[in-house]
Amino acid sequence: MKIGLLTGGGDCPGLNAVIRAVVRRASRSGSEVLGIRNGWAGLLKGLVEPLTDYSVAGILPKGGTILGTSRTNPFTSRESVQKCFDHFRRYGLDALVAVGGEDTLGVASLFHKEGMPVVGVPKTIDNDLPGTDYTFGFDTAVNVAMEAIDRLHSTAESHQRIMVVEVMGRDSGWIATVAGMAGGADYILVPEQPYDIDEVCNSLKQRHARGRRFSIVVVAEGAVSKEGRLVAQAPGVDEFGHVRLGGIGTLIAREIEERTGFETRVTILGHVQRGGSPSAFDRVLGTRFGLRAVDLLHEGRSGRMVALSGSRIVDIPLPEPGQEKRSLDMQLYRDAATFFG
Ligand code: F6P
Numbered sequence: 001m002k003i004g005l006l007t008g009g010g011d012c013p014g015l016n017a018v019i020r021a022v023v024r025r026a027s028r029s030g031s032e033v034l035g036i037r038n039g040w041a042g043l044l045k046g047l048v049e050p051l052t053d054y055s056v057a058g059i060l061p062k063g064g065t066i067l068g069t070s071r072t073n074p075f076t077s078r079e080s081v082q083k084c085f086d087h088f089r090r091y092g093l094d095a096l097v098a099v100g101g102e103d104t105l106g107v108a109s110l111f112h113k114e115g116m117p118v119v120g121v122p123k124t125i126d127n128d129l130p131g132t133d134y135t136f137g138f139d140t141a142v143n144v145a146m147e148a149i150d151r152l153h154s155t156a157e158s159h160q161r162i163m164v165v166e167v168m169g170r171d172s173g174w175i176a177t178v179a180g181m182a183g184g185a186d187y188i189l190v191p192e193q194p195y196d197i198d199e200v201c202n203s204l205k206q207r208h209a210r211g212r213r214f215s216i217v218v219v220a221e222g223a224v225s226k227e228g229r230l231v232a233q234a235p236g237v238d239e240f241g242h243v244r245l246g247g248i249g250t251l252i253a254r255e256i257e258e259r260t261g262f263e264t265r266v267t268i269l270g271h272v273q274r275g276g277s278p279s280a281f282d283r284v285l286g287t288r289f290g291l292r293a294v295d296l297l298h299e300g301r302s303g304r305m306v307a308l309s310g311s312r313i314v315d316i317p318l319p320e321p322g323q324e325k326r327s328l329d330m331q332l333y334r335d336a337a338t339f340f341g
Contacts (some may be wrong), residue, residue: 001031003297004088005051007065008039008072008104012125012137012288013278015065018099020056021290027053029298034082039100040107041072044080046087054306056165059194060283063276070104074274075110075238095297097290099123101135105242105305106321117302119293120318123286124275127321128172128325131316132307136282136289141168141273142179149183149216150271154184162204162256162264166249168273169220170242173266175273178217181336186257187215189252191222192328197252203341208262219252247269290312 005022009016019035026033037047038173050054076305088096095117097307098108101124108118124131125141145167156163165185169175173190180188188202189195204215222245223228231248238244246268253266278286285308292313304315 019285
């Protein structure tokens, strides 16, 4: 088989593990892999490069994706869809492995419906894709955020300040909750649970009244106030209709300082959470996903997405575009909340 391989959407640690595994499994079974550059943009423009065991050697510990990525949506016009099919045929491809989040996989499912054999591999640091217990990238991002929280503890304590840490998580509070729990956060704000700033401040005041002189507040970038306020960084939306989030931490810090009188600072972690070398968990999950994706194509089972169920790699149908996200397990949030205040 000749298999096209692309990575789309926001990058995350572990993508190179998938690429390496796809190439290894394919080459050991007599198939070829053509890397498509920059996600769906590469299929649209015909940007390809052969991938061999040699070209993927040494990429396992590297962050990002050697293939590049973009948030391109070819389904914005029929002409673009046709161009993708033209390139698919011109390069003699039999099938595609698309590695990405909800948007990339939604496009994969549309191509599959139009007759292109595609298998999906789920990725996102946000961990909010339905059908898989974990996505790779999440564990690394959580560890980055946890380490930041650990570091903020000592400076917060020295200065007797409140530290607000903004983490990623467009629609879900997985990173905020797991990193906050691991780092011992004193309050966590997530998109799934609209927050009341008065409640946050009262909880912090009570903690300080009990003699604690500093606090750590973790806020997911997509957290919304009970009045429904969401903070965007820039006007407009991308090709999939997403606003660019970021900055809610600054607002929360200002509100906390004004309402409590405690000196407050903010740290916005941003893309630091997506960069750098993947954790062992993410390397292994990415590797297992990549191997299974090629197996599915060799078995003639396209239109599927690999997924983690417990400790097993399974496969499920490719997600439909706009499918509902996997929101945070609220029991986990309640467990984390036991330590608030
Ligand atoms: O979807 C993953 C994610 O990291 C979100 O948490 C975040 O809102 C978004 O990507 C940022 O994307 P970009 O790289 O386009 O700024």
